[in-house]
Amino acid sequence: MPGSGPVFEFFGFRLDCGRFELLRNGQPLRVERKPMELLILLVSHNGQLVSREEIVERLWSSDIFVDTEHGINTAIRKLRYCLRDTPESPRFIQTITGRGYRFIAPVATVSDVAPVLPAEMPPAVGIERPASSGESISNPIVAAASTTRQRARGWYVGAVACIVIASTAMAVYRSREHPPEVRYAQLTDFTDSAVAPAVSSDGRLVAFIRGSKGFLSTDQIYVKMLPNGEARRVTDDDRPKYGLAFSPDATEIAYTVLEGPRFSTYEVSALGGESHLLMQNAAGLMWLDNERVLFSRVRPGEAIHLGVVSATITGSGLHEVYLPAHERGMAHNSYPSPDHRWALVVEMNGDGQWAQCRLIALEGQSQPRLVGPAAACTSAGWSPDGQWMYFAAALNGRSHIWRQHFPDDKPEQITFGPTEENGVAVEPNGQAIITSVGVHESAIWMHDGNRERPLSSEGEIVDSQSPPIFNRDATALYYLLRRGEGSHTELWRTVVNSDLSEAVFPAVAVTAFDLSPDGKQVVYTTGADGSARQLWLATVDRSSPAKKLATFDALSPHFGLSGQILFLHAEGNVNYLEQVEQDGSHRSRVVPYPVLDFQGMSPNRRWIVAAIPRNSEVNAPAVLAIPSDGGKTVRICAGYCVPKWSSDGRFLFVPVEAASRNGPGRSLAIPLGPEETLPELPTGGIASLAEATVVRGAENVGRADLIPGKDPAHYAWVNTTVHRNLYQISLP
Numbered sequence: 001m002p003g004s005g006p007v008f009e010f011f012g013f014r015l016d017c018g019r020f021e022l023l024r025n026g027q028p029l030r031v032e033r034k035p036m037e038l039l040i041l042l043v044s045h046n047g048q049l050v051s052r053e054e055i056v057e058r059l060w061s062s063d064i065f066v067d068t069e070h071g072i073n074t075a076i077r078k079l080r081y082c083l084r085d086t087p088e089s090p091r092f093i094q095t096i097t098g099r100g101y102r103f104i105a106p107v108a109t110v111s112d113v114a115p116v117l118p119a120e121m122p123p124a125v126g127i128e129r130p131a132s133s134g135e136s137i138s139n140p141i142v143a144a145a146s147t148t149r150q151r152a153r154g155w156y157v158g159a160v161a162c163i164v165i166a167s168t169a170m171a172v173y174r175s176r177e178h179p180p181e182v183r184y185a186q187l188t189d190f191t192d193s194a195v196a197p198a199v200s201s202d203g204r205l206v207a208f209i210r211g212s213k214g215f216l217s218t219d220q221i222y223v224k225m226l227p228n229g230e231a232r233r234v235t236d237d238d239r240p241k242y243g244l245a246f247s248p249d250a251t252e253i254a255y256t257v258l259e260g261p262r263f264s265t266y267e268v269s270a271l272g273g274e275s276h277l278l279m280q281n282a283a284g285l286m287w288l289d290n291e292r293v294l295f296s297r298v299r300p301g302e303a304i305h306l307g308v309v310s311a312t313i314t315g316s317g318l319h320e321v322y323l324p325a326h327e328r329g330m331a332h333n334s335y336p337s338p339d340h341r342w343a344l345v346v347e348m349n350g351d352g353q354w355a356q357c358r359l360i361a362l363e364g365q366s367q368p369r370l371v372g373p374a375a376a377c378t379s380a381g382w383s384p385d386g387q388w389m390y391f392a393a394a395l396n397g398r399s400h401i402w403r404q405h406f407p408d409d410k411p412e413q414i415t416f417g418p419t420e421e422n423g424v425a426v427e428p429n430g431q432a433i434i435t436s437v438g439v440h441e442s443a444i445w446m447h448d449g450n451r452e453r454p455l456s457s458e459g460e461i462v463d464s465q466s467p468p469i470f471n472r473d474a475t476a477l478y479y480l481l482r483r484g485e486g487s488h489t490e491l492w493r494t495v496v497n498s499d500l501s502e503a504v505f506p507a508v509a510v511t512a513f514d515l516s517p518d519g520k521q522v523v524y525t526t527g528a529d530g531s532a533r534q535l536w537l538a539t540v541d542r543s544s545p546a547k548k549l550a551t552f553d554a555l556s557p558h559f560g561l562s563g564q565i566l567f568l569h570a571e572g573n574v575n576y577l578e579q580v581e582q583d584g585s586h587r588s589r590v591v592p593y594p595v596l597d598f599q600g601m602s603p604n605r606r607w608i609v610a611a612i613p614r615n616s617e618v619n620a621p622a623v624l625a626i627p628s629d630g631g632k633t634v635r636i637c638a639g640y641c642v643p644k645w646s647s648d649g650r651f652l653f654v655p656v657e658a659a660s661r662n663g664p665g666r667s668l669a670i671p672l673g674p675e676e677t678l679p680e681l682p683t684g685g686i687a688s689l690a691e692a693t694v695v696r697g698a699e700n701v702g703r704a705d706l707i708p709g710k711d712p713a714h715y716a717w718v719n720t721t722v723h724r725n726l727y728q729i730s731l732p
Helices: 033-044 052-059 068-083 140-146 148-162
Strands: 007-010 013-016 021-024 049-051 093-096 100-103 108-111 183-186 195-199 205-210 220-225 241-246 252-259 262-269 276-280 283-287 292-298 306-312 319-322 330-336 342-348 358-361 376-382 388-395 398-405 420-426 432-448 451-454 476-482 489-495 501-503 512-515 521-526 534-539 547-550 555-559 565-571 574-580 597-601 607-612 622-627 651-657 666-671 699-701 707-711 714-730
Touching (some): 007 033, 033 068, 033 100, 049 052, 052 100, 068 093, 195 241, 205 241, 241 283, 241 330, 252 283, 262 283, 262 292, 283 330, 292 330, 319 330, 319 342, 319 358, 388 420, 476 512, 512 555, 521 555, 534 565, 651 707
Parallel strands (some): 376 420
Antiparallel strands (some): 007 013, 013 021, 049 100, 093 100, 183 714, 241 252, 283 292, 292 306, 306 319, 376 388, 388 398, 420 432, 432 714, 476 489, 512 521, 521 534, 534 547, 565 574, 597 607, 607 622, 651 666, 666 699
């Protein structure tokens, strides 16, 4: 039975504290726990100031490891989203600068039952509570009765099951007259994240990665019994990993590991223990039966071109099924249909970005075709009868679950709202799917010597195609920002000392950019979602109109040594590095060989950094520093990496240890000689986990994904906060 509590109404909203539920015009809204707790606190003090100190004491007193300032700001922002409120013209939540918040809307008390804490809190269906260590899941009744933290939360916690009630009022997409009604049940309750779920064939176990990302994550794999079992860690493997899959008998879990430049599949017992190699040159492995598997591999003689094949578990009877057209294409995962005649493919395109999912035939000669929404598809699955295909896909910057009737009906969106869903694991009974539900937020932080502080940013920092960069003297930071769901990305600038932020070109949708060495010009591309990217040149102060250089599909634009514009362009099935003068003339290739990624230029434009498919020394991708004026190339990393330069060209930063939920990773800051002269690097490049002694004068910097300033003590980074948990979504 739901707990007792007051019921409030205000401007079409109904807040039922006992049921832990918020409705708008009779329709339930999906609200996370902390924002809901904060809303209850504010409404119950209607018209009165609630200080930030009181909020921390009431809602975060036991969360000693949480950044409460960020937590309060995040909760307020999510509440305003649900209430359709704004800080500039508030109707509900008023900010009292430097002090706290006040709920200003007139509130009617429908029911005035005092909130009480039951002697023993009954568990919500399908929801578990973490033990005090945060490492495993314990009995919810025992946890509610025994922990101080849950007593402090009191009656709020009793109905956390309502956090993600589906909100049809939030729906902005309708492909059918009546979209499917979905119900949510929470399966994990970590304070960090659980992602990338996989379900055993008997439906009894779910495996997942406990971390912020499910693709190439250095975090660990956990397993729990459904629905209320204890979550247990089963791996001790810090290598980048993805693609979890149970063996047919559910005793083993296969997962993909990136080993240097290659993918391999490892296997670990569902009970935990040592992992062992299952198959080399194999990624995204899924069992077809007890003997045969479906997986992706790189063809002999190629670099990263991942195609789908089937074979026995020993590698015999190899049958090539599908190969992406572009040399840069990578079919990372394939999900076979129940009858093993078809498969859904999740792949990266020639840009290195997630593409729309494809349906391929495992038998016969049927041509692959696009399925699901026209969006970045990151996971897929099938209903047990093969009648429905499910997709996790990001459209307009937000990931949700979609389904489509096999083989070619119109896709329909089945989850909505401010939270996102990632991963699709269909339960064997076909009545529900398991996915990771939550939010992610990003902000830019600055490391000034021994001090760290946030820089102003209002929205989501988008760095997948064009990372933030400082100007030469590191006084201003430039980055791409998305402000609101479905909006495009704009180029923004923040002045470091004042934290003043502004759009450089307001209302212009920028997909990638670069700043000229003198900081006076910007070259950028526009166009996305499959359209041709146009190349533009503009002055930072907008003293003259922007000039379109070309309408051809240009990627990763950068200023070159003599002011020309360098960019990546697809020709046929490969990418080439090309250049053009600022008036659009004299287009030509920069190097004669294909390029996988154009990562940028050094500040003085002496070096081009690019990943190439292969070279004469090794048949694998190589990240090279290529002299702009000709000369010998230098291999920077032994594997794949993204090196970066200090803003004035005096240091090269090379990541050597990836970030995880346990730490921000590590980079080496390598001093350069005059005119950006590179020191002697190890033969074959700098290896993963290398110490600073590998290069003379190098020093460790305690962060992998950084935005270098002028020296190793001054840098910025995109601080992404992710909170996701596993939910069971029941379908009609």
